[in-house]
Amino acid sequence: MLLAIDAGNTNIKFALVNDDGTPRSRWRIATDARRTADEYAVWLIRLIELEGLTREVVTDVAISTVVPRALYNIQSLALKYFGVEALVAGRAPLEYGIALDVDEPRSVGSDRACNAIAAHAGHPGDLIVISFGTATTIDHVDFSGAYKGGIIAPGLNLSLDALVAAAAKLPRIAIEAPATDTVIGRTTESQMLIGIYWGYVAMIEGLVSRMKAEIGRPVQVIATGGLAALFQQHSHLFDSVDADLTLKGLSLLWRRSVKAPM
Incomplete structure (x- = not known):
């Protein structure tokens, strides 16, 4: 099961995603770039267990972030506690695959690109x-x-x-x-x-x-x-x-x- 992580400036959202692409369970925590992988794990693994699941259900991790300082610890969480290399939106192989028709494409936040992908797919x-x-x-x-x-x-x-x-x-x-x-x-x-x-x-x-x-x-x-x-x-x-x-x-x-x- 995919663990999708959306790291925003105020909150970081975590979701277990069903095979059809819809979030099954969702949780959020206040964004703090100082929070370690171990701190994330104590909180997140317990929430997964409260859903009647174990951390072994997580087979993949994908991250969208507009907070670069938080990225390392989230990647460490994926590797240390779920045994997978997290993939980051906008980087190979998770390149957006859509035209960013603006003057500075590299400056487009990954959250906005993901929103564009989902909105176009649904409407x-x-x-x-x-x-x-x-x-x-x-x-x-x-x-x-x-x-x-x-x-x-x-x-x-x-x-x-x-x-x-x-x-x-x-x-x-x-x-x-x-x-x-x-x-x-x-x-x-x-x-x-x-x-x-x-x-x-x-x-x-x-x-x-x-x-x-x-x-x-x-x-x-x-x-x-x-x-x-x-x-x-x-x-x-x-x-x-x-x-x-x-x-x-x-x-x-x-x-x-x-x-x-x-």
């Missing part, structure tokens, strides 16, 4: 892929599956952290959907929540609208990332939401590169 035509993470990325994947570029904006939590850190009297608030659609808050907390939440909705609406106009063809909007569900109730923003998009793309990339095609 026809031109796509806009929105990933809510430490940064919010909005990417164009064209009808051929080529990655055409996109937008990077501060993530929701990053924006809120910056606001609270810079304004001494503002409290830390939980990020959630406001109870009403009003945009005139009557308390400091409600005004902050409106600014963060509805401000983000407005940003997404505006950027997606401009991107669609620039593409000039029918487009579907696919959302992923930990905070995608927060905006899912505003169904007009997205055509679909897939929390496992990056992991699915990594699994599909591994199958295309190493295994027989599904």
Whole structure:
């Protein structure tokens, strides 16, 4: 069974992947580049056992990472505790196999490339892929599956952290959907929540609208990332939401590169 690992700036996601490419079990841990292979193993092997499995079910490991400093310890985890050499997205034999039609292809994050692979495999035509993470990325994947570029904006939590850190009297608030659609808050907390939440909705609406106009063809909007569900109730923003998009793309990339095609 494939162990797919998606190392982001905030969290590292681990998933055991079924033969059909869908994640069977998923876990996440806060990203800490100092965390050792042994620390990962104590946590992960116990979680695998709680699923009624043993670590021997892991026969392959594939990694997508945007945190270079975390890579060595994750590779060490694969070798020491699962007895396999981990394969890394973007490196042979896990080269992306899609056109990165941008000025600096080497700078494209492996998470965005994996998202493009999975989105194109699951949806026809031109796509806009929105990933809510430490940064919010909005990417164009064209009808051929080529990655055409996109937008990077501060993530929701990053924006809120910056606001609270810079304004001494503002409290830390939980990020959630406001109870009403009003945009005139009557308390400091409600005004902050409106600014963060509805401000983000407005940003997404505006950027997606401009991107669609620039593409000039029918487009579907696919959302992923930990905070995608927060905006899912505003169904007009997205055509679909897939929390496992990056992991699915990594699994599909591994199958295309190493295994027989599904």
